[in-house]
Amino acid sequence: MAITLKNISGICGVDISTVSRALRNDLRVKPETRRFIQKKARELGYRPNLAARNLVSGKTLNLWMILSDLNNPVDREPAQFLSRSLHLKGYELLITLYHAEAKKFNHLLSRLSQHVADGAFIIPSLEYSAPAYLPLFQNDFPLVFIDRQPLFDNCTTVTTDNKAAVTDLLRKCLDAGADRFIIITENDNSVSRLRLKTAIEFLTRNNSAFIQTDANTVRELPPKFLTGNIALLGSSRLDIEKYFQIFFSRRRPSLLISASFDSPPLNTADFNRIFVARQDFESIAETAADLMLEKISGSHQAETVEIPRKEIIEIK
Amino acid sequence: MAITLKNISGICGVDISTVSRALRNDLRVKPETRRFIQKKARELGYRPNLAARNLVSGKTLNLWMILSDLNNPVDREPAQFLSRSLHLKGYELLITLYHAEAKKFNHLLSRLSQHVADGAFIIPSLEYSAPAYLPLFQNDFPLVFIDRQPLFDNCTTVTTDNKAAVTDLLRKCLDAGADRFIIITENDNSVSRLRLKTAIEFLTRNNSAFIQTDANTVRELPPKFLTGNIALLGSSRLDIEKYFQIFFSRRRPSLLISASFDSPPLNTADFNRIFVARQDFESIAETAADLMLEKISGSHQAETVEIPRKEIIEIK
DNA sequence: CTGAAAGCGCTTACAG
DNA sequence: CTGAAAGCGCTTACAG
Numbered sequence: 180m181a182i183t184l185k186n187i188s189g190i191c192g193v194d195i196s197t198v199s200r201a202l203r204n205d206l207r208v209k210p211e212t213r214r215f216i217q218k219k220a221r222e223l224g225y226r227p228n229l230a231a232r233n234l235v236s237g238k239t240l241n242l243w244m245i246l247s248d249l250n251n252p253v254d255r256e257p258a259q260f261l262s263r264s265l266h267l268k269g270y271e272l273l274i275t276l277y278h279a280e281a282k283k284f285n286h287l288l289s290r291l292s293q294h295v296a297d298g299a300f301i302i303p304s305l306e307y308s309a310p311a312y313l314p315l316f317q318n319d320f321p322l323v324f325i326d327r328q329p330l331f332d333n334c335t336t337v338t339t340d341n342k343a344a345v346t347d348l349l350r351k352c353l354d355a356g357a358d359r360f361i362i363i364t365e366n367d368n369s370v371s372r373l374r375l376k377t378a379i380e381f382l383t384r385n386n387s388a389f390i391q392t393d394a395n396t397v398r399e400l401p402p403k404f405l406t407g408n409i410a411l412l413g414s415s416r417l418d419i420e421k422y423f424q425i426f427f428s429r430r431r432p433s434l435l436i437s438a439s440f441d442s443p444p445l446n447t448a449d450f451n452r453i454f455v456a457r458q459d460f461e462s463i464a465e466t467a468a469d470l471m472l473e474k475i476s477g478s479h480q481a482e483t484v485e486i487p488r489k490e491i492i493e494i495k
Numbered sequence: 496m497a498i499t500l501k502n503i504s505g506i507c508g509v510d511i512s513t514v515s516r517a518l519r520n521d522l523r524v525k526p527e528t529r530r531f532i533q534k535k536a537r538e539l540g541y542r543p544n545l546a547a548r549n550l551v552s553g554k555t556l557n558l559w560m561i562l563s564d565l566n567n568p569v570d571r572e573p574a575q576f577l578s579r580s581l582h583l584k585g586y587e588l589l590i591t592l593y594h595a596e597a598k599k600f601n602h603l604l605s606r607l608s609q610h611v612a613d614g615a616f617i618i619p620s621l622e623y624s625a626p627a628y629l630p631l632f633q634n635d636f637p638l639v640f641i642d643r644q645p646l647f648d649n650c651t652t653v654t655t656d657n658k659a660a661v662t663d664l665l666r667k668c669l670d671a672g673a674d675r676f677i678i679i680t681e682n683d684n685s686v687s688r689l690r691l692k693t694a695i696e697f698l699t700r701n702n703s704a705f706i707q708t709d710a711n712t713v714r715e716l717p718p719k720f721l722t723g724n725i726a727l728l729g730s731s732r733l734d735i736e737k738y739f740q741i742f743f744s745r746r747r748p749s750l751l752i753s754a755s756f757d758s759p760p761l762n763t764a765d766f767n768r769i770f771v772a773r774q775d776f777e778s779i780a781e782t783a784a785d786l787m788l789e790k791i792s793g794s795h796q797a798e799t800v801e802i803p804r805k806e807i808i809e810i811k
Numbered sequence: 812c813t814g815a816a817a818g819c820g821c822t823t824a825c826a827g
Numbered sequence: 828c829t830g831a832a833a834g835c836g837c838t839t840a841c842a843g
Contacts (some may be wrong), residue, residue, distance in 0.1 A: 181634055183836060194814045199838060209812055224630050229609040230549040231836035234819045249571045259565055262592045266599060271606065274590035276578045283582060293545040314540050318497055499820060510830045515822060525828055547820035550835045
């Protein structure tokens with residue numbers, strides 16, 4: 180169906196290799212034949228078959244980005260910035276989704292090892308998937324992890340300086356008058372673990388009253404955490420909103436502060452003060468892109484890069 | 496570097512074609528050799544090269560989805576639903592972004608015609624790009640447009656039944672007491688044109704006072720449109736929010752209604768009543784997927800399919 | 812400046 | 828049940 184080099188070579192009466200050279204603007208081909216062949220190719224609507232080209236070159240000029248879904252800015256924003264910047268560098272960013280399903284995540288990893296891309300950015304699923312990674316590690320396939328690490332060490336990872344961000348958020352809350360803290364966080368990935376650990380250390384050092392809980396286990400709050408000057412520290416606005424609904428939508432403490440990452444709770448009227456630690460997704464994406472190009476070209480040492488958070492914003 | 500059939504064939508002492516058959520579970524290969532070869536392949540971490548396979552089969556099992564960016568639910572939601580459902584049907588959905596740049600849009604179209612995918616879903620850029628489409632049309636490349644049509648007729652397109660949606664929204668506003676209407680809409684694509692036309696017809700037939708304006712051209716509103724029972728009809732919450740800021744954030748009419756598609760204005764307190772026409776992105780995606788599979792397998796007649804909107808929601 | 816040949820990694824009739 | 832051969836569409840040394 181589609182026009183091939185062979186077709187053109189027949190029509191132009193030259194060898195297929197000459198056609199190939201002409202279309203790649205090889206200067207060895209005589210200018211007039213070059214132009215003639217190019218003209219014919221254009222007329223015929225010739226489009227090179229990239230699968231064939233890849234087979235020869237071993238390159239695809241594709242990079243995959245594997246992420247769970249597009250609802251969360253933590254996944255979406257780096258993808259958008261990466262798409263922009265990689266285009267300028269001659270690569271196509273192809274975004275694929277695993278919809279929070281470990282099985283689909285593994286499936287995508289397995290596709291990756293079948294020469295469909297020259298590298299991949301991954302915001303990983305954290306369920307067990309060592310076997311799925313194996314073929315990629317074996318072949319030194321260029322991988323850059325974003326936001327969180329998989330369960331292995333020695334993966335190139337770009338993440339926010341979460342330690343500083345948590346500390347800054349908590350200090351803001353203290354300055355605003357908070358005297359008891361509710362840390363709402365999962366313990367399920369390297370990022371949340373680090374944030375939790377940092378918060379506990381900071382608040383312990385500071386002799387502040389706090390409790391730790393995760394957003395899914397709803398248990399009674401101790402009475403003193405229903406009144407007073409309370410700060411909610413959560414990874415996302417969703418955690419904060421959920422907790423507010425359950426415990427504070429009916430009775431209000433004297434002061435209620437929201438401190439979260441990336442975005443404020445939707446209903447700003449619910450809180451007296453709102454602080455947000457904005458991650459610098461653009462820098463994260465740029466750094467990830469640079470690391471990827473290094474990995475693809477030379478050999479790059481695995482490392483974890485921490486991007487400073489952008490700033491703490493006071494919404495209110 | 497990577498293990499190939501040739502390597503395995505050398506190690507197993509059989510012909511490369513036998514290895515190929517064994518790994519594809521061809522029953523003609525003797526069970527014991529089949530198992531032996533499969534075992535060896537597994538041990539060696541063999542991964543088939545899809546580029547080579549595609550070259551033979553002419554298929555990629557990839558489908559592309561081309562959209563502007565991920566900020567707007569109109570683009571994002573169909574992508575997510577499509578990704579889920581196509582996975583079950585054996586296809587990989589690869590999402591690519593053109594960031595509202597016609598040049599990048601054309602670039603992606605041109606990639607498409609280089610045998611990187613078996614078909615594509617497109618939420619098109621509407622700037623002139625006939626030449627970029629040409630090679631695709633010439634080869635009957637399977638395309639399904641979503642939400643809006645490009646400038647050509649006879650493209651398979653899946654969209655919401657916008658006529659019914661606009662009529663229903665306006666009727667809600669009337670029932671709520673609106674007696675003057677501000678239609679905020681661009682005139683830049685088939686969807687907004689249809690919505691505008693429907694609204695004007697409906698309101699004219701109904702003898703309602705209305706003005707039409709677009710969200711970017713800010714001009715003075717006639718005095719009577721600053722007081723009374725006013726309904727704002729906009730394609731997106733952004734249009735509504737923008738207009739509210741400019742004209743109504745300081746002085747409030749006696750009644751102010753928001754009527755928009757997909758999502759309500761963020762600050763619900765700004766309006767007395769809020770109506771939203773929710774598009775049924777899941778059905779849109781399902782229908783688009785079905786049309787795509789028909790196009791890929793047999794020959795499918797181009798047509799426009801209109802999915803009924805999900806419902807009009809009264810937020811307030 | 813151009814052609815003939817080999818090769819990228821795979822699949823699949825065709826013999827046997 | 829298995830091998831030898833041709834071919835998918837391209838690129839690129841190697842001759843000439």
